[in-house]
Amino acid sequence: MPTLTEKKSIRPASRAQGRPAPELIFGDLWEYDPAPETADPKLKARYDLFIDGRFVAPKSGQYFDSINPANETRLAKIAQANAADVDAAYRAAQNAYTKVWGKLPGRERAKYIYRIARLLQDRAREFAVAETLDGGKPIKESRDFDVPMAAAHFFYHAGWADKLDYVAPGRRVAPLGVVGQVIPWNFPLLMLAWKLAPALALGNCVVIKPAETTSITALKLAEIFQDAGLPPGVVNIVTGFGDTGAAVMGHPIAAKVAFTGSTEVGKIIMRSLAGTDKKMTMELGGKAANIVFADAPIDQAVEGIVNGIFFNQGHVCCAGSRLLVQESVAAEVLAKLKNRIKVLRVGDPLDKNTDIGAINSAEQLATIKRLVAAGVKEGATLYQPPGVLPAKGYYFRPTVFSNVSMSHRIAREEIFGPVLSVLTFRTVDEAVEKANNTAYGLSAGVWTDKGSRILKMSTELKAGVVWANTYNKFDPTSPFGGYKESGFGREGGRQGLLDYCQLA
Ligand code: ADP
Numbered sequence: 001m002p003t004l005t006e007k008k009s010i011r012p013a014s015r016a017q018g019r020p021a022p023e024l025i026f027g028d029l030w031e032y033d034p035a036p037e038t039a040d041p042k043l044k045a046r047y048d049l050f051i052d053g054r055f056v057a058p059k060s061g062q063y064f065d066s067i068n069p070a071n072e073t074r075l076a077k078i079a080q081a082n083a084a085d086v087d088a089a090y091r092a093a094q095n096a097y098t099k100v101w102g103k104l105p106g107r108e109r110a111k112y113i114y115r116i117a118r119l120l121q122d123r124a125r126e127f128a129v130a131e132t133l134d135g136g137k138p139i140k141e142s143r144d145f146d147v148p149m150a151a152a153h154f155f156y157h158a159g160w161a162d163k164l165d166y167v168a169p170g171r172r173v174a175p176l177g178v179v180g181q182v183i184p185w186n187f188p189l190l191m192l193a194w195k196l197a198p199a200l201a202l203g204n205c206v207v208i209k210p211a212e213t214t215s216i217t218a219l220k221l222a223e224i225f226q227d228a229g230l231p232p233g234v235v236n237i238v239t240g241f242g243d244t245g246a247a248v249m250g251h252p253i254a255a256k257v258a259f260t261g262s263t264e265v266g267k268i269i270m271r272s273l274a275g276t277d278k279k280m281t282m283e284l285g286g287k288a289a290n291i292v293f294a295d296a297p298i299d300q301a302v303e304g305i306v307n308g309i310f311f312n313q314g315h316v317c318c319a320g321s322r323l324l325v326q327e328s329v330a331a332e333v334l335a336k337l338k339n340r341i342k343v344l345r346v347g348d349p350l351d352k353n354t355d356i357g358a359i360n361s362a363e364q365l366a367t368i369k370r371l372v373a374a375g376v377k378e379g380a381t382l383y384q385p386p387g388v389l390p391a392k393g394y395y396f397r398p399t400v401f402s403n404v405s406m407s408h409r410i411a412r413e414e415i416f417g418p419v420l421s422v423l424t425f426r427t428v429d430e431a432v433e434k435a436n437n438t439a440y441g442l443s444a445g446v447w448t449d450k451g452s453r454i455l456k457m458s459t460e461l462k463a464g465v466v467w468a469n470t471y472n473k474f475d476p477t478s479p480f481g482g483y484k485e486s487g488f489g490r491e492g493g494r495q496g497l498l499d500y501c502q503l504a
Contacts, residue, residue, distance in 0.1 A: 053232025281489025
């Protein structure tokens with residue numbers, strides 16, 4: 001073990017190993033040695049569909065590229081499923097449901113789910129690297145948040161599988177049958193766990209489609225299903241674009257569909273399924289308000305604001321993308337915020353010191369740029385810290401807009417990037433009114449010293465989750481979901497289980 005003084009990682013960049021000083025990067029006070037996080041992510045060159053317990057080629061024979069957003073190189077080829085592949089997946093799921101999974105006692109299902117959680121823990125580092133390569137999020141997030149939280153969801157729901165009598169005391173719960181699920185790219189593995197674990201615990205079988213830019217960890221998890229001996233057909237993974245998603249959502253065998261993604265696509269799905277007897281849950285967009293009162297611990301609040309919007313490049317539907325700050329402390333909060341984001345490191349997601357990694361795709365980067373340009377055009381004041389972004393890859397500076405008004409697009413539309421809009425308020429009522437004045441209602445944050453104010457705000461804010469003196473905290477025991485155009489249904493906790501069963 002080197003002593004602290006021997007560690008090259010604490011030397012200034014210009015002196016490290018006689019190398020020429022690298023160009024100035026964000027937060028560049030010191031240059032660190034490369035992190036050992038580049039463990040072999042064991043990627044295959046080509047990923048097939050996972051149907052009936054086996055990897056199978058798509059019927060069309062077509063594959064598309066999964067790109068590493070950090071450097072725009074191809075990571076792997078991913079199978080493109082068509083309607084016939086989706087149909088085969090549903091038939092396998094139905095077969096598994098009627099013959100095996102639906103009949104197993106809960107305590108037997110629990111053993112499989114528990115095994116999946118343990119195997120995922122065993123391969124945690126490999127999964128974290130794969131997630132970061134495929135999605136662009138900083139390794140410290142995939143390593144410390146996404147993968148452990150995905151395992152936690154399997155553990156938690158394994159614990160429920162033999163205690164289903166307590167899901168709705170006095171009622172008997174039964175599975176729904178086969179469930180179709182479509183998920184987005186911001187938390188590829190975690191969303192997968194979040195959707196699969198409750199469905200499986202209750203005895204359902206699943207057909208699931210990951211997002212087209214982030215399919216790799218889903219297919220790696222399929223390897224774990226094989227290793228865990230999960231009966232064939234219980235989980236089927238089909239990869240592809242929106243048309244594959246539409247086939248998953250619309251298939252006649254699906255007793256329920258669960259979707260996480262944009263409000264726009266959620267509406268398309270709801271329209272297409274209107275009149276069918278499918279159960280539905282939707283977790284859609286958000287435009288959360290993070291509300292800071294004058295009596296809040298300001299330094300702590302600034303950390304919470306930074307975590308709320310810059311965490312995962314702002315690729316979070318519950319991101320605190322609107323900061324509502326009480327007028328008397330607005331100047332202080334803004335100054336501290338600017339100071340804080342000056343030292344955020346933007347760059348290689350595999351570097352464990354990186355705070356803000358790569359934007360997930362070229363399309364998403366273009367959307368962010370478009371909305372930021374709209375903010376400037378509408379008259380808001382833009383602040384971005386100086387620094388050079390990597391030449392290759394999709395990156396965006398942390399951005400703070402002040403002098404924002406409620407009518408600005410940046411205050412109303414979901415940007416899904418590291419962009420914060422700052423608004424001010426004077427009274428509690430004004431804060432509530434501004435926070436609720438949005439089409440969305442997924443989450444909110446309140447920073448104050450007063451417990452009574454927290455209770456009042458959490459009652460009056462129309463948001464599925466309200467964090468108090470913290471932000472972006474998740475736990476499998478805690479239900480998550482939205483109001484209004486942020487969707488309906490809950491995921492996590494006992495409430496989440498209710499959305500995957502029928503009650504008798
Ligand atoms: P985002 O804006 O987060 O990318 P999208 O709603 O576009 O969210 O995508 C979320 C998921 O929905 C992805 O897996 C995508 O392939 C899928 N998808 C896109 N269009 C449709 C559709 N019409 N029906 C079902 N799924 C779709």
